[in-house]
Amino acid sequence: MADEAATTLVRTSFSPIVRESNDYSCVLFDAAGNAIAENTIGIPSFNLTVCRTLGHFLKWRPFESWQPGDVAITNDPWIASGHLPDVTVIAPVFIGNRRVAWSGSVAHMVDIGGAGWSADSRQVYEEGLRIPPMLLFRAGQPNEDLLEMIRANVRMPDEVVGDMMAMVAAGQIAETRLFEILSEAGLEDLSAVSREIRNRAERSMCNAIAAIPDGVYRSALDMDGSREEPIHLEVAVTVAGEELAVDYAGTSPQIGSALNTVFAYTEAYTCYPLKCVLDPSTPRNEGSYRTIRVQAPEGSILNPRFPAAVNARQLVGHVLAGMLFDALSGAIPERIIGESGSAPTLRAVISGLTEDGRAFNSILFVNGGMGARPSADGLPTACFPSTVKAGAMEAIEAIAPARIWRKEFSTDSGGPGRFRGGLGQEVEVELLSANSAMLSLFVERTAHPARGVLGGKEGAVARVELNESSEGFPLKGRSRISSGDRIRIWYPGGGGYGNPRERDRAAVRADVEAQVVSGRIASEVYGLK
Numbered sequence: 001m002a003d004e005a006a007t008t009l010v011r012t013s014f015s016p017i018v019r020e021s022n023d024y025s026c027v028l029f030d031a032a033g034n035a036i037a038e039n040t041i042g043i044p045s046f047n048l049t050v051c052r053t054l055g056h057f058l059k060w061r062p063f064e065s066w067q068p069g070d071v072a073i074t075n076d077p078w079i080a081s082g083h084l085p086d087v088t089v090i091a092p093v094f095i096g097n098r099r100v101a102w103s104g105s106v107a108h109m110v111d112i113g114g115a116g117w118s119a120d121s122r123q124v125y126e127e128g129l130r131i132p133p134m135l136l137f138r139a140g141q142p143n144e145d146l147l148e149m150i151r152a153n154v155r156m157p158d159e160v161v162g163d164m165m166a167m168v169a170a171g172q173i174a175e176t177r178l179f180e181i182l183s184e185a186g187l188e189d190l191s192a193v194s195r196e197i198r199n200r201a202e203r204s205m206c207n208a209i210a211a212i213p214d215g216v217y218r219s220a221l222d223m224d225g226s227r228e229e230p231i232h233l234e235v236a237v238t239v240a241g242e243e244l245a246v247d248y249a250g251t252s253p254q255i256g257s258a259l260n261t262v263f264a265y266t267e268a269y270t271c272y273p274l275k276c277v278l279d280p281s282t283p284r285n286e287g288s289y290r291t292i293r294v295q296a297p298e299g300s301i302l303n304p305r306f307p308a309a310v311n312a313r314q315l316v317g318h319v320l321a322g323m324l325f326d327a328l329s330g331a332i333p334e335r336i337i338g339e340s341g342s343a344p345t346l347r348a349v350i351s352g353l354t355e356d357g358r359a360f361n362s363i364l365f366v367n368g369g370m371g372a373r374p375s376a377d378g379l380p381t382a383c384f385p386s387t388v389k390a391g392a393m394e395a396i397e398a399i400a401p402a403r404i405w406r407k408e409f410s411t412d413s414g415g416p417g418r419f420r421g422g423l424g425q426e427v428e429v430e431l432l433s434a435n436s437a438m439l440s441l442f443v444e445r446t447a448h449p450a451r452g453v454l455g456g457k458e459g460a461v462a463r464v465e466l467n468e469s470s471e472g473f474p475l476k477g478r479s480r481i482s483s484g485d486r487i488r489i490w491y492p493g494g495g496g497y498g499n500p501r502e503r504d505r506a507a508v509r510a511d512v513e514a515q516v517v518s519g520r521i522a523s524e525v526y527g528l529k
Contacts, residue, residue, distance in 0.1 A: 001028060001037065001174055001177040001178065001181070002026050002027065002028050002037045002038055002039040002040075002042075002174070003026075003039050003040055004173055004174070004177060005026040005028075005039065005103065005105070005170040005171065005173050005174040005177075006024070006025075006026040006039035006040075006041075006042065006105075006170065008166070008169050008170045008173040009024055009026060009105060009107065009166050009167060009169070009170035010024070012165075012166040012169050012170075013107070013162070013163050013166040014110075014158065014159040014160075014162030014163050014166065015109070015110040015156075015159045015160075015162075015163055016391060016395045016396070016399065017107075017108050017109075017110055017163075017363060017365075018107050018108070018163060018166070019391075019395075020365075020389075020390075020391025020392060020395050021363070021365035021388050021389055021390070021391045022041060022043070022387060022388050022389050022391075023043060023107065023108040023365070023388050024042065024043065024046070024105065024106060024107040024108065025038065025039060025042030025043045025046035025047050025050065025105065025106050026038070026039040026042060026103070026104070026105045026170055026174070027039075027042070027046075027047055027050050027051070027103075027104045027105070028101060028102070028103055028104075028174060028178075029051075029054060029101060029102035029103070029104065030101060030102075030189070030190045030191055030193075030194035031099050031100055031101055031102070031189055031190065031191060032191070032194075033051075033054050033055065033058060033102060034194055034198060034285075034286045035047075035050075035051045035285050035286040036190065036193070036194045036197050036198065036285050036286065037197075037283070037285060038283075038284050038285070041387050042387070043106070043386060043387055043388065044268060044269065044272035044385055044386065044387065045081055045082065045265055045268040045269055045272070045317065045386070046081050046086070046106035046268075047268070047272075047284060048264075048267065048268035048271060048272065048289065049080060049081040049082065049088075049106070049264045049265060049268050050080075050081070050088055050090070050104045050105075050106050051286060052079075052264045052267075053074065053079055053080050053081075053088045053090065053104070054090055054102060054104060056074075056079045056133065057072050057074075057090055057133055060133040061133070063099070066092045066099065067092075067094075067139055068092070068094040068097075068139065068140070069137060069138070069139040069140030069141070070091060070092060070135055070137060070138060070139065071089060071090070071091040071135065071136045071137035071168055071171065072089070072090050072091070072133060072134065072135055072136065073087065073088065073089050073090075073131060073133075073134055073135075073136040073146075073164070074087075074088055074131050074132060074133045074134070075087045075088065075109075075112065075129075075130065075131045076130055076131065076132055076133070077124060077130075077262050077310045077313075078262050078264075078306060079132075079133065080106070080264075081106050081264070081265065081268075082261065082262045082264065082265035082310060082313045082317070083127065083310045083311050083312075083313050084112045084114070084124070084127050084128040084129070084130055084311070085108050085109050085111075085112045085117055085128070085311075086106055086107070086108050086109075087106065087107060087109055087112075087131070087163075087164060087167070088104065088105070088106045089104065089105050089106075089136065089164065089167040089168060089171065090102060090103070090104040090105075090171075091103050091104075091137075091168070091171040091175070093174070093175045093178050095179065095182065098188075098189070100178065100182065100188070100189040100190060101175075101178050101189070101190055103170070103171040103174040103175060103178075104171075105167045105170050105171065107163055107166075107167055109154070109159075109160050109163060109164075110156050110159045110160060110163070110361050110363075111128075111154045111155045111156045111159075111160060111351075111359075111361050112127075112128035112129055112154060112160070113128040113129040113153040113154045113155070114126055114127050114128030114129065115127065115128075115478075116128075116155075116349070116351055116361070116438065116440060116478075117311060117349055117361075117363070117440060118258065118311060118312075118349075118440040118477060118478050119226075119257060119258045119259065119311060119312035119315065119440070119441070119442050119476035119477055120257055120258065120474065120476060120477035120478060121257070121258045121309040121311050122256055122257065122258075122309050123307045123308070123309055124306070124307045124308065124309055124310060125307060126309070127258070127309060127310070127311045128153075128154075129149075129150065129153040129154065131146075131150070134146055136164065136168070137168065147161060150164075155351075155359040155361065156359050156360075156361060178190075197283075197285055197287070198285055198286050198287030198290075199287060200282075200287070201282055201283065201284075201285050201286075201287035201288045202287035202288070202290050202291060204279050204282045204288075205275070205278065205279045205282070205287070205288055205289075205290075205291055205292075206242035206291050207242075208278035208279040209239060209241075209242050209243065209244045209278060209291060210241060210242045212239045212244075212278075212328070212331050212332060213239070213331055214239050214240055214241065215238075215239060215331070216236055216237070216238050216239075217236070217237040217238075217239070217327040217328055217330070217331055218234070218235065218236050218237070218327055219234075219235050219323045219324070219326040219327035220232065220233065220234045220235075220250075220323075221233045221234075221319060221322070221323045221326075221448075222448055223315075223316070223319065223444060223448055224444050224445065224446055224447050224448055224475075225252075225255070225259070226255060226256075226257040226259065226476055227474070227476075228256070228257075229252070229255040229256065229257070230252075231252050231255070231259065231301060231316065232250075232251065232252050233248065233251045233252070233301075233302070233316075233319070233320075233323060234248065234249065234250030234251055235247070235248055235320070235323050235324060235327055236249070236327075237324065237327045237328060239331075242291060243291055243293070244274070244291065244292050244293070245292075245293040245294075245295070246270050246274075246292065246293070246294045246295070246324070247295045247296075248266070248294075248295065248296040248297070248300065248302050248303075249295070249296075249297055251296065251297070251300045251301055251302050252300065252301045253299055253300055253301065254299055254300060254301050254304035254305065254308050255301060256309070257309060257312075257476065258309035258310060258311035258312040258313070259301065259312050259313065259315050259316050259476075260301055260304035260308040260309060260310050260313060260316075261301060261302050261303075261304070261310070261313040261316045261317045262303070262304065262310055262313065263296055263302065263303040265313055265317045266294065266296050266302040266303060266317060266320065267294045268317075269317045269318060269320045269321060269385055270292070270294045270320055270324065271288075271289045271292050271294070272284075272321075272385055273320070273321035273324055273325065273385050274292060274324060275288055275289070276385070277325065277328070277332065277335040277336055278335070301316060302316070312442050312476065314344050314345055314386070314442075315344040315442055315444050315476075316344070317344070318342075318343040318344035318345060318385060318386060319339075319343055319344055319444075321340070321343055321384070321385040322338075322339030322340060322343055322371065322450065322451065322495075325337060325338075325339075325371075325453065326339070326451065326453060329453050329454055333374065333453075333454055334374050335374070336374070336453060337370065337371040337372060337373050337374070337378065337453070337494075337497065338371030338372045338378065338415060338417070338421055338450065338451065338452045338453045338456050338459075338494055338495030338496055338497050339371050339450035339451045339452075339453075339458075339459075339494065339495040340368065340369065340370045340371045340378070340383075340384045340385075340422070340450055340494045340495075341368030341369045341370075341371075341413070341421070341422065341424050341445065341449070341450045341459045341460070341462075341491065341492030341493045341494045341495075342367040342368040342369065342370060342381075342382065342383045342384055342386075342422075342491075342492075342494070343383075343384060343385060343386075343450070344442075344444050344445075345365075345367065345383060345386055345388065345442070346366070346367075346368060346442060346443055346444070346445075346462055346489065346491055346492070347363060347364065347365070347440075347441070347442040348363075348364045348366075348429070348439065348440070348441055348442075348464075348487060348489060349361065349362070349363050349364075349438075349439070349440040349441075349442075350362045350364075350400060350402060350429070350431065350437050350438070350439055350440075350481070350487075351437060351438050351440070352433065352435055352436065352437030352438055353433075353435050354401055354433055354435070355401070355433060355434050355435060360399060360400045360401070361400075362396050362399065362400035362402060364390075364396070364427065364429070364489075365388050365389065365390050365391060366381070366390045366407075366425065366427055366489070366491060367381050367382060367383040367388070367389070367390065367425075367491065368381065368413075368422075368424040368425070368445075368450075368459075368462070368491040368492040368493060368494070369381060369382070369413060369414055369421055369422025369423045369424045369450075369459060369491075369492070369493040369494040370382045370383075370384045370421075370422040370494045371384075371415075371421055371422065371450060371452075371453070371494040371495045371497070372414075372415065372417050372418075372419040372420055372421045372422070372452070372453075372456055372494060372495065372496045372497035372498075373419060373497060374419070374497060375419070376419055377414070377419050377420045377421070377422065378414060378419070378420065378421045378422030378493075378494040378495075378496075378497075379422045380409060380414070380422045380423035380424075380425075381409070381422070381423060381424065381425045381491070382422060393407060401431065401432040401433035401437075402429050402430065402431060402432060403429070403430045403432055404427070404428070404429055405428040405429070405430060405486070406426060406427060406428035406488070407425065407426075407427050407428075408425060408426055409423045409424075409425055409426075409516055410423060410424045410425050410426045410460065410490055410491070410493065411515055411516055411517070411518055412460060412516075412517060412518050412521050413425075413459060413460040413490075413491075413492065413493030414459055414460075414493040414494060414496070414516065414517075415449075415450065415451075415452045415456055415457045415458050415459040415460075415493060415494060415495040415496035416452075416456070416457040416496045416500035416503075416517075416521065416525045416526060417452050417455065417456030417457060417495075417496020417497045417498045417499070417500050417503065418455075418456070418496070418497060418498030418499055418500065418502040418503050419456075419496065419497040419498060419503070420496055420503070420507075420511065420517070421450065421452065421456070421459045421493050421494030421495045421496045421497075422459075422493060422494040423493055423516055424459065424460055424462075424490065424491040424492045424493040424494075425490075425491045426488070426489070426490050426491070427488070427489050427491070428486055428487070428488045428489075429486065429487050429489075430484065430485070430486045430487075431481050431482070431483055431484065431485050431486075432483065433483055434483050435483070436480050436481065436482050436483070437480070437481055438478055438479075438480060438481075439466075439473070439478065439479050439480070439481045439487065440477070440478045441464065441473070441474065441475050441476065441477065441478075441479075442476060443462055443464055443475035443476060444462065444476075445461055445462045445492045446461050446462050446463065446475060447461070448461075449461045449492055449493075449495075450492055450493065450494050450495040451495045452495035452496040452497065453495065453496075453497055454497060454498050455498050455499040455500075456495055456496030456497045456498055456499075456500070457495070457496045457500060457525065458495055458496075459492050459493030459494050459495050459496075460490070460492055460493045461490075461492055462489075462490060462491065462492045463489070463490040464487065464488070464489050464490070465487070465488040465489075466479075466481070466485060466486070466487055466488075467485055467486055468486075468488070500525050500526050500527075501526065501527050503526055505528065508522050508526045508528045509522075509528070512528075
């Protein structure tokens with residue numbers, strides 16, 4: 001049902017962010033608000049944060065106040081998924097006058113007003129229209145005042161409101177399918193099924209945690225940060241029997257730019273990577289995370305106070321996975337992977353007006369390489385821990401005055417190891433419009449590449465050039481570009497796994513033949529004669 005709701009959202013959406021790049025999720029809940037099913041390839045942070053959002057909605061509007069046809073909406077970062085472009089829509093499912101379930105979805109909007117999606121804002125007020133918990137539909141009737149307010153504050157109102165309506169349609173499909181299955185199974189509601197599903201998931205995760213030796217496992221990570229403020233992260237993972245606690249005490253305080261990561265997002269990108277390594281084969285639901293406890297100091301970059309800027313929260317939230325894996329590498333070396341060059345995701349946003357005055361906003365959802373695995377090379381140009389994808393470059397060229405000149409694997413980008421880190425890539429884009437445009441960059445790992453594990457080496461760093469120069473523009477901020485300007489981006493590779501000298505000789509030769517590893521690296525690092 002969750003997958004069918006997701007298919008509906010994708011096929012009725014107005015923007016390529018949902019259609020092409022997978023930046024959305026759909027979740028089903030029981031009547032009490034417990035998450036029991038997520039769509040298969042939904043964004044991990046959305047899946048967990050939407051559960052918290054429903055809890056906030058129920059504080060704002062008690063159970064008894066909801067009626068059939070109601071649909072609630074918010075994008076408040078501290079209530080929803082961490083920054084304003086992500087909108088959450090949740091609706092109750094009724095049979096007659098009985099509420100039997102809830103459906104919810106989150107999707108990244110093509111625009112949310114304000115200064116646009118950027119990493120250089122100073123407060124959340126600059127970052128766009130903030131929608132508190134409100135009813136988008138009341139008893140089946142659209143809230144036209146709210147829709148008018150949204151349309152008046154975004155640059156691409158048809159696409160934004162169209163995607164919101166696609167989210168409503170996804171919820172309606174979930175409602176229809178729920179009616180059908182309850183009728184076929186002879187059930188009054190989902191409470192018994194939900195309890196069994198969640199208990200089984202919890203038991204599976206408890207067993208996985210119990211298999212880890214008790215102890216405290218630590219890691220730390222330094223990041224490029226902003227120009228003025230470097231970022232330092234620390235984590236302590238405590239395993240005690242069937243319980244696992246994660247504490248980020250010692251991390252940097254919140255900063256003055258948009259890299260702050262609200263706690264719900266921190267929690268999501270803590271729990272999901274742990275689910276991947278500890279209990280990967282069990283479907284995710286509320287029970288999967290019951291036995292994991294997450295803490296981050298209030299006022300830190302992983303739990304900032306309002307009204308901190310949070311637009312680029314993924315630049316910090318995504319790296320938590322690699323730090324957790326590093327902490328656990330001595331305890332469960334056969335489970336973890338090297339750090340991913342796609343964590344955090346490197347984003348380039350080009351926005352402006354076409355020659356006929358139409359607004360466009362093109363986001364390059366292009367990825368670096370994943371970290372190497374215990375028994376295989378890292379996946380090239382694949383996103384982890386997020387699940388966004390590039391989509392077709394032709395789709396970008398169709399909606400924006402841009403030409404993609406180059407998109408190819410980057411030689412020597414994957415970190416050497418017994419298993420090589422996933423390859424990054426090189427992308428070159430030219431602005432074709434006669435009008436100037438805004439380039440907004442979200443670039444990390446220029447000084448701190450993805451680290452390898454257990455003897456594996458680091459991947460290649462990120463690089464950006466504008467008209468063959470690396471000077472004169474911010475890597476975490478906005479700049480103006482003109483017609484004919486070319487942006488060239490080197491997306492970083494993933495870290496390696498294990499000693500490079502232990503890599504299979506035939507694999508090294510194959511990499512050299514395929515030109516993904518140079519002869520120099522093959523000789524100097526891998527020891528190929």
